[in-house]
Amino acid sequence: MRGLFSTVPPVTVMTSENPAPASDTPRLQMRGISKSFGGVAALRDVDFTLRAGEIHGLVGENGAGKSTMMKIIAGVHTGYEGRMLIDGREVHFRSARDALAAGIGMVHQELSIMPDLTVAENVYLGKQPVNAAGLVDWPAMTTGARAQLKSLGIDVDPKTRMGDLPIGLQQLIELARVLFSGARIIILDEPTSALSPPEVQLLFDVLKGVRASGRSIVFISHFLDDILSISDTVTVFRNGRLVVTHGVEGIDKGWLIDKMIGAGHEDLEESYLGNIALASKPDAPVVLAAEGLTYGRAYADISFEAKAGEILGIYGFMGCGQIELARTLFGKLRPDRGGLSIAGRRRRLRNTTQAREAGIAFVPENRRSMLFYEQPVYKNVSISILARISRLWLRPEKEREIARRHVESLHIRPPRADVALGALSGGNQQKVALAKWLTHRPKVLVLSEPTRGMDVGAKDDVVKIVRALADEGLAVVVVSAEPETVLSLADRVLVMKKGRIVHEFANETISKDRLLAAA
Amino acid sequence: MTLQQSNAAAMPRTGVFLRSQMRNIAPFATLILLIVFFSFASPSFATIDNAANILTQISVAGIMAVGLTFVILCGEIDLSVASVANATGIVVAFFTMQEAYVNIANVPLPGWLAIVLALASCLALGLVNAVGTTVVGIPSFIMTLAMMQIGAGICALLVRGQIAYAVPDLVNTLGAGRIYGFPTIGLVLIAFLVVGHVTLRYTRFGRYIFMVGGNREAAEYSGVNVKVVLGAALVICAVCSGVAGMLGVAHFGSAQQNEFDGYLLDAIAAVVVGGTSLFGGRGGIGNTIVGLCVLGVLNNGLDHIQIDSFLKILIRGLILLAALIVNVYVQNIRTVERAQGG
Numbered sequence: 001m002r003g004l005f006s007t008v009p010p011v012t013v014m015t016s017e018n019p020a021p022a023s024d025t026p027r028l029q030m031r032g033i034s035k036s037f038g039g040v041a042a043l044r045d046v047d048f049t050l051r052a053g054e055i056h057g058l059v060g061e062n063g064a065g066k067s068t069m070m071k072i073i074a075g076v077h078t079g080y081e082g083r084m085l086i087d088g089r090e091v092h093f094r095s096a097r098d099a100l101a102a103g104i105g106m107v108h109q110e111l112s113i114m115p116d117l118t119v120a121e122n123v124y125l126g127k128q129p130v131n132a133a134g135l136v137d138w139p140a141m142t143t144g145a146r147a148q149l150k151s152l153g154i155d156v157d158p159k160t161r162m163g164d165l166p167i168g169l170q171q172l173i174e175l176a177r178v179l180f181s182g183a184r185i186i187i188l189d190e191p192t193s194a195l196s197p198p199e200v201q202l203l204f205d206v207l208k209g210v211r212a213s214g215r216s217i218v219f220i221s222h223f224l225d226d227i228l229s230i231s232d233t234v235t236v237f238r239n240g241r242l243v244v245t246h247g248v249e250g251i252d253k254g255w256l257i258d259k260m261i262g263a264g265h266e267d268l269e270e271s272y273l274g275n276i277a278l279a280s281k282p283d284a285p286v287v288l289a290a291e292g293l294t295y296g297r298a299y300a301d302i303s304f305e306a307k308a309g310e311i312l313g314i315y316g317f318m319g320c321g322q323i324e325l326a327r328t329l330f331g332k333l334r335p336d337r338g339g340l341s342i343a344g345r346r347r348r349l350r351n352t353t354q355a356r357e358a359g360i361a362f363v364p365e366n367r368r369s370m371l372f373y374e375q376p377v378y379k380n381v382s383i384s385i386l387a388r389i390s391r392l393w394l395r396p397e398k399e400r401e402i403a404r405r406h407v408e409s410l411h412i413r414p415p416r417a418d419v420a421l422g423a424l425s426g427g428n429q430q431k432v433a434l435a436k437w438l439t440h441r442p443k444v445l446v447l448s449e450p451t452r453g454m455d456v457g458a459k460d461d462v463v464k465i466v467r468a469l470a471d472e473g474l475a476v477v478v479v480s481a482e483p484e485t486v487l488s489l490a491d492r493v494l495v496m497k498k499g500r501i502v503h504e505f506a507n508e509t510i511s512k513d514r515l516l517a518a519a
Numbered sequence: 520m521t522l523q524q525s526n527a528a529a530m531p532r533t534g535v536f537l538r539s540q541m542r543n544i545a546p547f548a549t550l551i552l553l554i555v556f557f558s559f560a561s562p563s564f565a566t567i568d569n570a571a572n573i574l575t576q577i578s579v580a581g582i583m584a585v586g587l588t589f590v591i592l593c594g595e596i597d598l599s600v601a602s603v604a605n606a607t608g609i610v611v612a613f614f615t616m617q618e619a620y621v622n623i624a625n626v627p628l629p630g631w632l633a634i635v636l637a638l639a640s641c642l643a644l645g646l647v648n649a650v651g652t653t654v655v656g657i658p659s660f661i662m663t664l665a666m667m668q669i670g671a672g673i674c675a676l677l678v679r680g681q682i683a684y685a686v687p688d689l690v691n692t693l694g695a696g697r698i699y700g701f702p703t704i705g706l707v708l709i710a711f712l713v714v715g716h717v718t719l720r721y722t723r724f725g726r727y728i729f730m731v732g733g734n735r736e737a738a739e740y741s742g743v744n745v746k747v748v749l750g751a752a753l754v755i756c757a758v759c760s761g762v763a764g765m766l767g768v769a770h771f772g773s774a775q776q777n778e779f780d781g782y783l784l785d786a787i788a789a790v791v792v793g794g795t796s797l798f799g800g801r802g803g804i805g806n807t808i809v810g811l812c813v814l815g816v817l818n819n820g821l822d823h824i825q826i827d828s829f830l831k832i833l834i835r836g837l838i839l840l841a842a843l844i845v846n847v848y849v850q851n852i853r854t855v856e857r858a859q860g861g
């Protein structure tokens with residue numbers, strides 16, 4: 001251990017231990033890759049090439065096989081058909097450790113940070129610097145971590161416990177870990193899903209630095225604008241196959257969507273570009289009213305009303321307190337001051353059960369905290385309505401039937417209620433999280449980042465579902481740091497900044513620029 | 520719980536299937552091996568009488584293990600089972616008329632009242648565990664460690680180093696009686712196992728136990744009252760222990776301090792050897808039954824082959840260690856698979 005890891009890894013991104021090879025040999029070649037899970041093909045005969053010093057955008061619908069392909073490269077999936085070549089030499093990894101040793105670093109779609117370790121320990125996970133005595137060199141770790149994070153624009157005490165940080169920060173720190181690991185091939189699976197625009201910009205600047213040093217990056221995202229602005233090359237996956245790889249010049253969003261899902265998408269692409277006219281409903285009855293809510297240092301003096309049939313968007317950059325606000329509405333956090341009324345009645349929510357019984361439903365931004373990965377889909381769907389369909393005895397047939405209905409109406413793939421949830425792709429898991437609350441209509445639906453990790457088609461599905469729910473008279477509160485999400489859903493928008501509501505957009509025309517300017 | 524997993528994947532390949540069923544296969548294979556081994560090693564082992572013997576021998580630990588299964592499925596632990604059992608057994612004797620030579624300041628009451636008071640005391644101890652863990656927020660490991668001491672204290676105060684013998688008739692019948700030659704305490708165990716299994720697998724509460732153990736945060740975000748579920752599991756566990764304690768006192772024929780000390784390990788071992796995950800969410804009464812049988816067969820079989828009684832202790836320790844290794848190993852497979860999903 002000591003001999004191997006006795007030096008502190010390089011702090012700046014510009015250091016290039018591995019300059020691009022002079023020849024034209026691609027950095028990475030995947031030849032004829034096929035992979036199936038229990039008889040269901042996830043990848044079929046895919047050829048994928050990654051050149052040195054390029055940023056390679058990867059797009060495709062939920063379940064298209066993007067993550068699966070990348071996990072093969074990163075040594076997570078070891079059983080597959082086909083060949084893998086790095087710098088022209090054939091390799092076959094037996095573990096993620098092998099891949100790491102070969103210079104491949106991956107940020108997974110589901111965060112894999114250690115919540116109970118400090119920030120510094122997370123940054124140096126598996127490669128702690130050691131001092132002359134062979135012990136972990138804490139000062140070097142702390143200063144190293146601080147410097148690395150600073151270059152990503154993150155100002156956080158490296159001794160903070162990771163789990164205490166907001167999810168966006170966690171995502172940035174995990175990114176830092178891989179970016180500074182010295183890997184030659186860096187795979188980022190939906191790295192910006194929890195980031196707000198300024199952080200995305202920062203990340204892109206860092207990625208460009210990494211590219212300049214001759215390293216290669218695979219960038220998976222459902223934000224096609226991001227893909228087009230940062231990538232040199234774009235690859236589209238569809239249904240387990242590679243549809244096309246193309247230089248980024250001369251292609252646009254419409255072209256990409258066309259390749260991703262085929263024809264019939266005209267209504268999708270333009271939905272949240274340009275200006276949106278907000279259709280607020282000032283006369284609708286108030287279902288949820290917050291008065292002067294204050295919670296620790298997270299937010300203060302928040303008052304608003306959510307109305308029946310209206311979708312209220314709460315927009316703010318990551319860490320502005322909107323996440324905590326959403327948890328408060330569902331009784332998970334108890335406010336220090338202020339109160340809530342639901343349908344005119346003053347309520348003191350002491351726990352989530354009381355919130356559910358008061359008619360509030362909540363989908364948190366982090367799927368892990370909403371779903372049971374080893375349980376079948378139907379148990380995931382039924383858990384929140386179990387009290388209604390069974391007094392004492394379970395009724396599994398009823399549960400399955402309800403789940404099958406949702407699986408069908410939400411187009412969940414694979415279309416079965418008894419597969420283990422963990423076998424679904426990220427976007428499909430998100431749909432299951434939503435399905436939990438759709439059987440018995442709540443009065444108020446609070447959604448935190450409802451379309452995170454969803455492809456354009458699925459996002460559109462969610463927008464339609466949520467709109468339909470609002471049309472039925474539900475009050476919907478959508479909390480998000482993604483302007484697109486708020487713009488595509490909301491009838492009225494509150495903007496939060498540093499824990500306070502600073503602006504309200506109602507009955508006017510609004511655009512992404514105006515929204516960002518207000519935040 | 521584990522059955523759903525098998526039909527989860529569309530067409531599980533045999534290897535994957537076997538690995539996913541490791542939690543159930545390993546304890547069962549151990550049991551079969553032990554039975555085969557002892558049957559060959561000793562002619563007196565594989566007899567009907569001896570089977571009834573084994574059932575009787577595992578009964579006290581078994582009734583505790585039923586309650587403990589609930590707690591461990593939630594991902595918590597109860598270290599006070601043996602102590603609560605002991606205290607409850609002593610309470611029931613304390614309120615029963617003892618022979619004149621028994622020198623304790625007991626308070627003779629009608630049998631039914633003594634039983635009610637005993638049940639109330641184990642319920643109360645369970646409630647203290649529940650409140651300490653869920654409302655105050657003390658980790659169950661520490662909370663029940665304290666309760667272990669409190670239970671011992673109650674025992675000490677009530678009997679003051681003496682031994683009591685008499686228990687109410689009903690307790691005596693259930694703990695030491697026989698029906699058609701069959702030990703009633705074994706029947707009580709079977710009843711507890713059946714009720715425990717049905718509760719866990721077919722009721723809403725049982726589902727909540729598994730879901731809370733599988734992902735506590737997700738259960739909370741689904742509107743499940745996690746604290747109530749955890750608290751209920753701890754109370755159920757204490758009541759099971761209390762019943763085991765009362766019947767145990769009848770079964771052994773005496774009530775005294777530290778009488779049940781060995782049963783803490785037995786009860787935990789039965790649950791864990793059976794393959795219920797120490798991390799919660801996986802396993803069940805079926806696993807506990809197998810675990811109990813492994814322990815019972817092992818203890819009983821070692822008696823049949825005249826082995827050094829000190830070696831016996833070591834062998835039990837080694838079997839427990841092996842079970843823990845399998846338990847944690849299976850957990851790792853599951854974690855890796857989860858990391859691969861999504």
Ligand SMILES: Nc1ncnc2c1ncn2[C@@H]1O[C@H](COP(=O)(O)OP(=O)(O)OP(=O)(O)O)[C@@H](O)[C@H]1O
Nearest residue numbers: 037042062063064065066067068423425426427860
């Ligand atoms: N561990 C697994 N077990 C079984 N099936 C799996 C597993 N992981 C992925 N799959 C299946 O493989 C297919 C491809 O999934 P993958 O996660 O690669 O999709 P993706 O393109 O990353 O989608 P998303 O944009 O939603 O993240 C899906 O149909 C998924 O259900």
Ligand SMILES: [Mg+2]
Nearest residue numbers: 067109426861
């Ligand atoms: Mg993915």
